[in-house]
Amino acid sequence: LLSLFHVYSQPLPAGFSAYQIQVGFNTxxxxxxxxxxxxxxxxxxxxGQYQDSGCLTNLNYCGKLSDEAxxxxxxxxxTANWCEDTFGINDPNGPSMVVNGRLSNPGKTDIVTNSPxxxxxxxxxxxxxxxLNDAGVSGSYSVPNVQEELSQVMPYTxxxxxQALNTGPGCNGGQSAYYWDFAxxxxxxxxxxxxxxxTFTHFGDTTGHFWxxxxxxxDSGRYAxxxxxxxxxxxxx
Amino acid sequence: MKRANSRFIIxxxxxxxxxxxxxxxxxxxxxxxxxxxxxxxxxxxxPVAGNYPFVANSGTVVNTNAYSYLIINLSxxxxxxxxxxVPSVECNLKDVKSLEKIEVTWMTHNVxxxxxxxxxxIHIPFSTSNVNMSVIVSQRMIPTGVASxxxxxxxxxxxxxxxxxDEVKLYIYIGPYSMGPAPF
Numbered sequence: 001l002l003s004l005f006h007v008y009s010q011p012l013p014a015g016f017s018a019y020q021i022q023v024g025f026n027t028x029x030x031x032x033x034x035x036x037x038x039x040x041x042x043x044x045x046x047x048g049q050y051q052d053s054g055c056l057t058n059l060n061y062c063g064k065l066s067d068e069a070x071x072x073x074x075x076x077x078x079t080a081n082w083c084e085d086t087f088g089i090n091d092p093n094g095p096s097m098v099v100n101g102r103l104s105n106p107g108k109t110d111i112v113t114n115s116p117x118x119x120x121x122x123x124x125x126x127x128x129x130x131x132l133n134d135a136g137v138s139g140s141y142s143v144p145n146v147q148e149e150l151s152q153v154m155p156y157t158x159x160x161x162x163q164a165l166n167t168g169p170g171c172n173g174g175q176s177a178y179y180w181d182f183a184x185x186x187x188x189x190x191x192x193x194x195x196x197x198x199t200f201t202h203f204g205d206t207t208g209h210f211w212x213x214x215x216x217x218x219d220s221g222r223y224a225x226x227x228x229x230x231x232x233x234x235x236x237x
Numbered sequence: 238m239k240r241a242n243s244r245f246i247i248x249x250x251x252x253x254x255x256x257x258x259x260x261x262x263x264x265x266x267x268x269x270x271x272x273x274x275x276x277x278x279x280x281x282x283x284p285v286a287g288n289y290p291f292v293a294n295s296g297t298v299v300n301t302n303a304y305s306y307l308i309i310n311l312s313x314x315x316x317x318x319x320x321x322x323v324p325s326v327e328c329n330l331k332d333v334k335s336l337e338k339i340e341v342t343w344m345t346h347n348v349x350x351x352x353x354x355x356x357x358x359i360h361i362p363f364s365t366s367n368v369n370m371s372v373i374v375s376q377r378m379i380p381t382g383v384a385s386x387x388x389x390x391x392x393x394x395x396x397x398x399x400x401x402x403d404e405v406k407l408y409i410y411i412g413p414y415s416m417g418p419a420p421f
Contacts, residue, residue: 024351024373028395030384032366045378201418205383226385226392227368230418234377 023047030227033218036080039208041227042073047196070231074206081214082223098162098207199235204228278303279336280325284409286338289320293404297325304419306408308400311346311353318343324393327412332387337363339393339409344371346405352378353405355397361386370395374405381408381418390414 029040055062078084149162205228212218280303285295291314295307303325319342326333344356352375359368364386372380374397382395393411396419400406408419 024354024378026370026372026380026382028368028370028382028384030366030368032364032385034365035367207385223388224385225366226383228383229372230381230383232379232381232418232421234379234421 026229026231028227028229030225032225033082033223036078036082037208037210037223037225038075038077038079039206039225039227040075041204041206041229043070043204043229043231045070045231047233070202070204072204076206076208076225078208078210081212081218082210083213084208084210098160098205196233196235197237199232201230201232203230276328278325278327278412280305281323281336284323284325286321286323289318291318292320298420300420302327302410302412302416304408304410306406306419309343309405309407311348311403311405314343314346316343316345322409324409324411326410327416330391330411330413331389332364332391333411337361341409344369349373351375353397353399355405357395359393359395359409361393368393368395372397375399379418379421386411392416394419 023044023046025042025044027040027042029038031038053063076084149160205226207224207226210223210225212221212223278299280297280299282297283295284297284305285292285307291310293308293310296305298304298306305323305325307320307322319340321338322341323336323338326336339362340360342358342360344358346353346355348354352373354371354373356369356371359370361368366384366386368382368384370382372382374380376399379396379398384393384395385391386393390413391411392414394408394416396408398406398408398421410416410419
């Protein structure tokens, strides 16, 4: 039996400081099928001069930590008669998680870091403690098969990151839960304030694709639940 | 006899021609009708259902799409306050085909150095789903939350903006995946 304590609101991921920077946290969750299906998307955003590079180990992120950084994390879970879908990265309904990056001002804001850019398929076990400065979700999840795919349109304008967390044959009795994390460093033309000169919008989301193991009690054999953010940084002009 | 037959044939041809013209005209108007009614969003000009002391105003911005909103007075709204809202609905959605009432619970708000941190919960009865959102919003940071509604490509969008020193403008609307943020 999986027990989850969903991250709902945390001030900062570890490694960030509010000194001379703008930093914040947005979160959205979506539950469907009478709360049996759940997805959550979190993003920490950061703007300012902190340090040129560094690692946020609890987000599995190493990269640029100045100008803008958008750190994204998500979680999907299923209970009762539902499991996570099993068709992997090429699931015709879509994989477990998709982050679609669309930057609205090509050439003025660049994607400079994606992290992690690739994780080898295989057993993926995660255990993250809960604390005010932790970025992960609680719980420990063993997923027998992880598939990831990052495609980025160069130079810099858009990207798509997919992650498939597959239950495999072990979900006969329903109930599954996973999390993913992905982070991105951005860089835009500077201005005199701690804000970009030009307005841009960043988009990210997470999708749970689920299947029902109790066909007679579920409304539908397959169900997708999704949540995310468009996040617009208004430029100073 | 021949002349009578000719008159009959000419008369018959005229009637046929008239019928043909009427049919073409009818088909043309039908085609125009289909074109005119192709796609119009559903919306209310007063999307707040009920009277609440913390609602300063409400309405719908309509361009090609429709974006329903309300303006909330932060000094008058408190944690736990609820209100009912009828978000605008784009056309041709499979999950949502009519205006539906949703329940919004104001969880909390705090004014911080980064902006206004606010949390709200939306219960969507027609899809038996709940959306929780917690964001920081300021003049320079506008988050637009997106959550699926149903299983066939419909989404609810939630976009708070700073409206004045003591007011937040909150857009809530339903549309397809590609709809994106409301106009700033």
